[in-house]
Amino acid sequence: MTTSLSTSRGFLFGAMTGRATVITLGLILGAAVLVPVLNALPDGSPFKVPTYTVSLFGKYLCYALLALAVDLVWGYCGILSLGHGAFFALGGYAMGMYLMRQIGDRGVYGHPVLPDFMVFLNWKELPWYWYGFDNFAFAMLMVALVPGILAFAFGWFAFRSRVTGVYLSIITQAMTYALLLAFFRNDMGFGGNNGLTDFRDLLGFDLRSDGVRRGLFIASALALALGYIACRFVTTSRLGKVLIAVRDAESRSRFMGYRVEHYKVFVFTLSAVLAGIAGALYVPQVGIINPGEFAPINSIEIVIWVALGGRGYLFGAIFGALAVNIAKSYFTVAFPEIWLFFLGALFVLTTLFLPKGCAGLLSILKFPGLGTGMGFARKKEAGND
Amino acid sequence: MTRIPTPVMQATAVPAEAPFDISPGAPTMAAGSLLYLDNVSVSFDGFRAINKLSMIIKPGEMRAIIGPNGAGKTTMMDIITGKTRPDEGDVIYQGKVDLTKHDEAAIANMGIGRKFQKPTVFESHSVYDNLLLALKQDRRVFPMLFRLPSKDEQTRIDELLALTRLGDLRETVAGSLSHGQKQWLEIGMLLAQDPQLLLIDEPAAGMTDAETEETAKLLKDIAQTHSVVVVEHDMDFIRSLGVRVTVLHEGSVLAEGSLDQVSANQRVVEVYLGR
Numbered sequence: 330m331t332t333s334l335s336t337s338r339g340f341l342f343g344a345m346t347g348r349a350t351v352i353t354l355g356l357i358l359g360a361a362v363l364v365p366v367l368n369a370l371p372d373g374s375p376f377k378v379p380t381y382t383v384s385l386f387g388k389y390l391c392y393a394l395l396a397l398a399v400d401l402v403w404g405y406c407g408i409l410s411l412g413h414g415a416f417f418a419l420g421g422y423a424m425g426m427y428l429m430r431q432i433g434d435r436g437v438y439g440h441p442v443l444p445d446f447m448v449f450l451n452w453k454e455l456p457w458y459w460y461g462f463d464n465f466a467f468a469m470l471m472v473a474l475v476p477g478i479l480a481f482a483f484g485w486f487a488f489r490s491r492v493t494g495v496y497l498s499i500i501t502q503a504m505t506y507a508l509l510l511a512f513f514r515n516d517m518g519f520g521g522n523n524g525l526t527d528f529r530d531l532l533g534f535d536l537r538s539d540g541v542r543r544g545l546f547i548a549s550a551l552a553l554a555l556g557y558i559a560c561r562f563v564t565t566s567r568l569g570k571v572l573i574a575v576r577d578a579e580s581r582s583r584f585m586g587y588r589v590e591h592y593k594v595f596v597f598t599l600s601a602v603l604a605g606i607a608g609a610l611y612v613p614q615v616g617i618i619n620p621g622e623f624a625p626i627n628s629i630e631i632v633i634w635v636a637l638g639g640r641g642y643l644f645g646a647i648f649g650a651l652a653v654n655i656a657k658s659y660f661t662v663a664f665p666e667i668w669l670f671f672l673g674a675l676f677v678l679t680t681l682f683l684p685k686g687c688a689g690l691l692s693i694l695k696f697p698g699l700g701t702g703m704g705f706a707r708k709k710e711a712g713n714d
Numbered sequence: 715m716t717r718i719p720t721p722v723m724q725a726t727a728v729p730a731e732a733p734f735d736i737s738p739g740a741p742t743m744a745a746g747s748l749l750y751l752d753n754v755s756v757s758f759d760g761f762r763a764i765n766k767l768s769m770i771i772k773p774g775e776m777r778a779i780i781g782p783n784g785a786g787k788t789t790m791m792d793i794i795t796g797k798t799r800p801d802e803g804d805v806i807y808q809g810k811v812d813l814t815k816h817d818e819a820a821i822a823n824m825g826i827g828r829k830f831q832k833p834t835v836f837e838s839h840s841v842y843d844n845l846l847l848a849l850k851q852d853r854r855v856f857p858m859l860f861r862l863p864s865k866d867e868q869t870r871i872d873e874l875l876a877l878t879r880l881g882d883l884r885e886t887v888a889g890s891l892s893h894g895q896k897q898w899l900e901i902g903m904l905l906a907q908d909p910q911l912l913l914i915d916e917p918a919a920g921m922t923d924a925e926t927e928e929t930a931k932l933l934k935d936i937a938q939t940h941s942v943v944v945v946e947h948d949m950d951f952i953r954s955l956g957v958r959v960t961v962l963h964e965g966s967v968l969a970e971g972s973l974d975q976v977s978a979n980q981r982v983v984e985v986y987l988g989r
């Protein structure tokens with residue numbers, strides 16, 4: 330993934346993120362080892378990390394992967410998607426369907442096949458689209474395929490019709506809102522308002538056990554690390570340079586012979602798949618998936634994480650998601666009524682004073698001292714972005 | 715004075731070559747031409763920006779286009795490059811391809827490169843990367859994902875850097891180049907595309923006299939091996955090119971010939987040069 334870097338030191342953020350890549354991956358993988366180890370310590374140990382915290386941070390790692398997905402399309406290709414929550418939720422539902430099927434006949438109604446809510450609705454048999462979800466591999470395939478196919482179809486129509494800018498953002502909001510309404514309906518067959526919950530097992534192991542919780546944390550960290558590497562590979566490849574070219578001067582890229590719509594569809598689909606994987610890992614850790622995950626506001630929040638962390642810096646997106654959500658956990662307990670104001674204020678302040686987010690600030694502060702020979706000032710005066 | 719329907723010279727001016735006699739709709743005219751515009755019109759909200767425009771560019775030719783602001787010069791390039799679809803008329807490339815049926819990317823890949831009036835480079839990429847992206851290559855998504863820079867590409871980029879005098883600025887972010895350097899980089903990017911036909915919109919705009927002179931030299935060099943259509947307001951620049959000139963006015967050809975010939979044209983003086 331660093332192959333093309335050597336010849337392209339001028340590549341946006343190139344040298345900086347070379348180091349950032351190593352640090353980011355180190356931190357993620359370090360957490361993947363350390364947190365489960367600390368959780369396995371005996372009760373009473375001062376270093377013991379409670380299982381609750383493991384899952385909480387596992388959830389944040391999923392958000393970080395989601396933020397990464399949004400940064401890939403927004404930061405590198407200029408596609409401001411305000412609908413990524415939908416891909417996240419679809420991945421979550423696919424995982425939820427598998428977990429529902431894992432319950433088997435242990436539901437409240439004891440039906441051997443049908444999930445409780447279907448029995449409650451007097452359904453006699455499993456809808457066709459629930460077939461196969463008792464198979465883990467199939468379900469995991471759907472985790473990637475369903476968001477991927479939706480994004481491909483959506484992107485195909487939107488990008489081919491050259492819908493861009495605020496119009497694109499609006500239709501992505503409409504997409505997630507339409508899905509919200511659809512999933513609320515009982516006859517959609519996804520549990521309506523209540524969604525899917527009361528999960529028991531994952532691959533036959535008790536979902537509430539510490540071991541599975543640790544496993545899910547490790548899986549989330551690995552997914553984030555792999556997602557990060559995939560995004561690094563894409564953004565540092567020659568294709569990544571085209572994405573940035575499209576972001577900065579779309580029509581110029583067209584007149585150069587690039588099929589902009591193909592590039593956008595590719596990156597939008599890849600991003601949706603990453604979001605779907607994030608959703609799938611999220612659901613077993615929070616124990617529920619319901620239509621609320623499609624709420625348009627969720628998708629807007631993801632964009633705020635990325636903006637705060639630093640649009641166009643992959644590690645910035647990860648940092649933004651973690652920082653905002655850790656702050657959120659604290660604030661919603663300590664001062665529940667001001668959280669949204671706080672988040673709003675933070676967003677406005679970053680937009681005004683830190684257009685490149687925290688990562689941008691870091692690179693301004695660090696660059697002169699690093700002596701990499703790539704003056705940040707020179708880039709700054711370019712006034713790009 | 716009546717409107718001149720076809721792009722022939724005014725009677726007073728004696729053309730150096732036989733005047734083009736474009737008879738609209740004659741398919742034979744397209745044969746052997748590189749670019750053939752026939753009776754092209756386009757309107758924006760009822761305003762005819764291009765009005766029954768006909769023109770022929772021969773292979774290897776360099777042509778200068780002049781005309782007052784709003785004459786339709788940029789719009790003509792928009793039509794050739796697929797950005798704007800004409801309401802009527804044909805745009806035939808290499809005597810066989812109807813460009814009005816293709817989009818920007820397809821037309822670019824057929825070998826038509828374009829430099830914009832306002833210099834447009836990829837501001838957050840280095841000069842090197844701007845040229846790398848411009849290089850003629852398989853531009854499909856997956857090949858681009860895996861392609862590494864080759865020796866040939868490096869050599870070609872070095873040549874282009876030398877040609878456009880940007881060698882020392884190889885790693886500089888394009889957004890921080892001066893206006894003139896951006897113009898040159900964009901010309902370098904055009905050459906990197908290795909097009910057959912270059913459409914160049916106001917290359918000397920915003921340049922110093924010295925830079926303008928250099929640019930004229932560069933274009934003349936380029937014209938040795940490429941067909942070039944260049945739009946420019948700067949008469950000294952046009953004069954130094956020493957090529958056939960087409961005068962556009964209100965979306966159609968007003969006159970065509972050497973610069974001296976069109977300068978002597980009464981109508982041209984009225985609408986453009988005399989102002």
Ligand SMILES: Nc1ncnc2c1ncn2[C@@H]1O[C@H](COP(=O)(O)OP(=O)(O)OP(=O)(O)O)[C@@H](O)[C@H]1O
Nearest residue numbers: 758759763781782783784785786787788789790831
């Ligand atoms: N997309 C558009 N929508 C509406 N009007 C347009 C559009 N493009 C061009 N025009 C109009 O068409 C006319 C021709 O414009 P064009 O840009 O081709 O002129 P030009 O000859 O390039 O002028 P200049 O020398 O100023 O660059 C102008 O009056 C312009 O306002």
Ligand SMILES: [Mg+2]
Nearest residue numbers: 787788789831
């Ligand atoms: Mg113009």
